Amino acid sequence: MQRRKFINRTTLGAAALVGFPSIVPAHVLGKDAPSNKINIGQIGCGRIARDHDIYDTIRFKDARYVAVCDVDSKRASNAKGLVDNFYNAKTGKENYMDAKVYDDYREMLLNKDIDAVVISTPDHWHSQPAMEAALAGKDIYLQKPTSLTVSEGQQLREAVQSKNVILQVGTQQRAMPQFRVAAELVRNGRIGDIHTVKIGLPGDPAGPVAPEMPIPSNLNFDMWLGSTPEVPYTEIGVHPQNDYSRPGWLRQRNYGAGMITGWGQHHYDSAAWGMNTELTGPSSVEALAEFPKSGLWNVHGDFFVKHEYDNGITVYTSGGYTNGIRYEGTEGWIFVSRGAYTASASDPVDQEKSAKALNASDPSILASVIGENEIHLEKIDDQHGNWLDCIKTRKQPISPIEKGHKACTICLISDIAMHFDRKLQWDPKNEIFLNDEEANAMLHREQRKPYGTDYIRI
Incomplete structure (x- = not known):
């Protein structure tokens, strides 16, 4: 079905x-x-x-x-x-x-x-x-x-x-075969020594000024706000009441950081798979970004982020690149994207620019067979199915918390860097900015009681 x-x-x-x-x-x-x-x-x-x-x-x-x-x-x-x-x-x-x-x-x-x-x-x-x-x-x-x-x-x-x-x-x-194939080819040296990764990721537009509205009787708005600041209700700032189209909270900093986290975790996770950096992160981050000067929506628009890794790889992320991941090595390049796939009917996907799911500088790269003694990455058919299988076997799933947290952290420090006109040094092991109290203050947000992770005892 x-x-x-x-x-x-x-x-x-x-x-x-x-x-x-x-x-x-x-x-x-x-x-x-x-x-x-x-x-x-x-x-x-x-x-x-x-x-x-x-x-x-x-x-x-x-x-x-x-x-x-x-x-x-x-x-x-x-x-x-x-x-x-x-x-x-x-x-x-x-x-x-x-x-x-x-x-x-x-x-x-x-x-x-x-x-x-x-x-x-x-x-x-x-x-x-x-x-x-x-x-x-x-x-x-x-x-x-x-x-x-x-x-x-x-x-x-x-x-x-x-x-x-x-x-x-x-x-x-991770369940889409082209991302695994691309990562395996890169990990097995089919494009030589990888030195650069370019990630295409769009920004969001500015939004309208939205008037305060009565809270619908079917919505517990206080709990919806949760740990975030108390603000007046407006429908475009929460979710539509009469359909399931793309909600306005996606474009408000109280509730996220925009596309750098919304789609960024997908691409940073996939890129780390190919770079063999899933359990670490960059050693520096610097960014430029435009933010709306008015209106309800206030996450980043056009942006550019640069990450440097201790293994010599530099990662660039921008809306100026085609949506997807391009690995560049000393002997060629591989590009991978979702193609025409969307997770929901209202995903902002440019179908024309997203049609090519896997490409390379030389077609023979994609035809290369990974040998028995080479690196073979975990293969699954479905993300949800893998989760259900692992519940029964108690084995770790393909996207466990540690890898998910590391990928998300790259998104979050990228968002932080957008607010500073300087290069930030990052310690991926201890997850802290080096010698920068101002940037470190943004690793946490004040949480509105009684909601928030700060009030949970582990």
Whole structure:
């Protein structure tokens, strides 16, 4: 079943009573009995959840969605309809599933029947529920960016590692074969000694001035704000009330850093795969960026970032490059991108410029076969499927917390560098700027009580 068909078939108008998941006798499904499945709760039921995470998880036989949660009751109800109707259609039994609806994920985490959670919330609500899920012993699929700040990411990493839960970061380019092939070719010297990487990543436009509006009765706006500053409500600053198009919070610094974190974690993670720097980071960062002078949207527009690594590789990132990753070596280059792929219907992808998924300075490079004794990178077919497999085997997934945190940190220090007219020296092991208290102050943000990772005991 294709994603779009799934959404069309599970219409928004599904009516069902809110209650605990149905208990189905084992003989009904045999090997597919509920007792053999991973019971999953969905935290955040917006655009990415509907277009990507719910479908890409629920379709696996090992997954059993039993609960949904959102601070917007309309979105939570719609997600329940998607889940219930999926199982009704799959089993041919009306009211087979009666997914539980929560308005506070912390109540969901108290449900001992739930084994794992998928977190598809806005960026400022990634680390805290992931930390609390880890402390509750739940396995986690976490949308990128991993954290709003470097400090949050460190706290999340500690919680996940201390509790030994399986956390998969949603950097699904690792499941796209062209990114693995490109990284393997680079790692095995097919373009000689790599010295430069160029990453294409767009910026965001300025936005309109938005008037204060009444808070919709279906939205818990205080909890939506979470640890961020209290501000007046306006619909364009949160998410649309009548559809699931691209939300305005993506372009506000209170809730993220714009495209440098929104798509940046994907590309920095993939580039690190090819550079063999997944567990480290650059030793310096410097940047130029334009920021809007008025309007509600205030994340970076046009920008240029330079990272230098101790292994001699320099990474440049800009909207002036074609969206994707270009590895340059002493004997040629390889370019890789998603091609025409989009994670959601409203992704701002230029289809014409994104059509070529894998290219090289010489076609023979791409035809090269990786030998038995050469470097072979981990191969998976699906990011969500890999997570489910690892929940069962207890092996680390392809995008574990440490790699996710390191990739996200590169995004975050890039954003910090955009605010300084100087080169910043970075210590990737200790995750701190060298001799720069002003820059280090931006590794953490003040958190509005009672929300925030600072108030969670590990």
